[in-house]
Amino acid sequence: MAQPTLAVVGATGSVGSVMLELLSSRRNHWGEIRLVASARSVGKSLTCRGERLDVLPLTAEVFDGVDVAMFDVPDAVSEHWAPIAVSRGATVVDNSSAFRMRPEVPLVVPEVNKDAVKSRPIGIVASANCTTAAMIIAMAPLHDEYGLRELVLASYQSASGAGQLGVDTLHDQLAKVAGDRMLGSRTGNVRQAVGDDLGPFPAPLALNVVPWAGDPADLGWSSEELKLRNESRKILGLPALKVSATCVRVPVVTGHSIAVHAVFAAEVTADGARQALRNAPGVILVDDPESGEFPMPIDAVGTDPSWVGRIRRAMDDPRALSLFITGDNMRKGAALNTVQIAELLATEIAKRST
């Protein structure tokens, strides 16, 4: 039996480059792999599975003979090109937000709802948003145990969530503020030191926190905040789940964190929650604050799981838990989740052809 052919659309981007690392280090599911990007990248070559591969331009023909196409490109590019890839016979796994909330598109985090990939009426499967993916892996086992009713969320999102430009901007700003020990102690002096180059952010990120990520959505909420609500509901299959999120950018390179207050139908205990999480797929429990063990971006970056800790039962509500979660937004939040979905499809194809 021949192994399936994979296309990686957006192979030159920041999610794409993590994708190539993952394809090179995970158990191989693929025959041919095609690396695709914009016409700007033609002439480049990239390494994947130890082989040097030329980058191909995005055209309809590039999908001929492709079984699975992973899209790690801006929303508008996915929106236009994913249906074309499907029309050429590929199944698409899309990492943008273009298709996530369409009822005919399954939204998948494999540790939580992998069976949802089986029904894909328009040939497209969506991969969850970075903050949602890291969080939902920890919430699903707690939901199974106690019955989730409500989430109150506050995020600590890193610069790389805004792509390579976000990372470069933070490093540039850090170089400007480092060394001047007066910065951050007088109003406006960080603004002055950073200057006008804010990159993709609405304000300086170095020595600051910026309580705004994404685009304006409804009634004062940002698009990032509503993604957390809508995607959590869809992935868990809980259309009435109450969700209030505040999304905040912090001066961290990679690794999104989230402070979670979760209310359940049943009474909870911190030990019961730890027990439910200890063997949960995709979760690593780091919960011993007195020994300095709690989830942090500097440890979670470059790793696959969601790091979960600071588990406490609410003092004033026996049905509520507080916890803190950190995940690598480029991995579980993007490339890893997408490649896991693609591998589910590869397994299905392999079964079908035997």
Next chain:
Amino acid sequence: MAQPTLAVVGATGSVGSVMLELLSSRRNHWGEIRLVASARSVGKSLTCRGERLDVLPLTAEVFDGVDVAMFDVPDAVSEHWAPIAVSRGATVVDNSSAFRMRPEVPLVVPEVNKDAVKSRPIGIVASANCTTAAMIIAMAPLHDEYGLRELVLASYQSASGAGQLGVDTLHDQLAKVAGDRMLGSRTGNVRQAVGDDLGPFPAPLALNVVPWAGDPADLGWSSEELKLRNESRKILGLPALKVSATCVRVPVVTGHSIAVHAVFAAEVTADGARQALRNAPGVILVDDPESGEFPMPIDAVGTDPSWVGRIRRAMDDPRALSLFITGDNMRKGAALNTVQIAELLATEIAKRST
């Protein structure tokens, strides 16, 4: 009528130095001012109200003739010395956490409960914790309007909350990580660059967020988290208020922020909340995210008010609001609140003596 005599205990510390700035720039309420610190600081002199003053060592005699003594020193120093100052005839305003929760000590944020200073059975008035003070100024007018029932809080606390050593540590770490554009993109590489010098923090703070501040308290909660609960209840006079807080340190020099989800007895509207906050004492409303207006530490630092914005009614609960608050933890969170209380006492003394 002679103006009252003031002692500033801890004048050489980081809160103390902001205190001297405030005493130099606010309307003057004081006759003699005595600057007090440890024996280590004897021989130093500091400027206050344009005058050069010698630092006096902390002794019982230093309080003879003092009307009001402000304490900006570690808990243990307050605990020992505040009663001695009282025995010498002074009224003490203490900025440490030593006395805040004692039933016989009023805990005061003047914008919210200034009348509480009038009853001080043991001669001590406590000033609120930095995060609580900034937050409660915004919550009190909303409580008056809608009746507060529950707070879910996630903080973004700055390095200066851990004193001058915290500030120095963050600057040292920033100097070490700036310039290396690979840092923050691989697990552990920030730890390696920062090295072992963590100062007062349990982990590197540069390019990181640390979900632990204060000391271990009960059942996995930190002392900082319980202060938010206990002090909010006491200041608002709501002993049954439900509070769950997660306290997180972020790489910001000065300015504590807090994401608030507040549940009320009555239905709320975002516009009604804005209206209640627009003229509230000590509050500045910055709530136009599409024009880049939201509360941030780089703007709030060095200013007196609590900056409040990102006001949204919960999508799933007409009685709940989400908002974001930033305040200068060295001012409203410490020196400013303390000096405001001291000024209330000065006014009372002035009235009594006429």
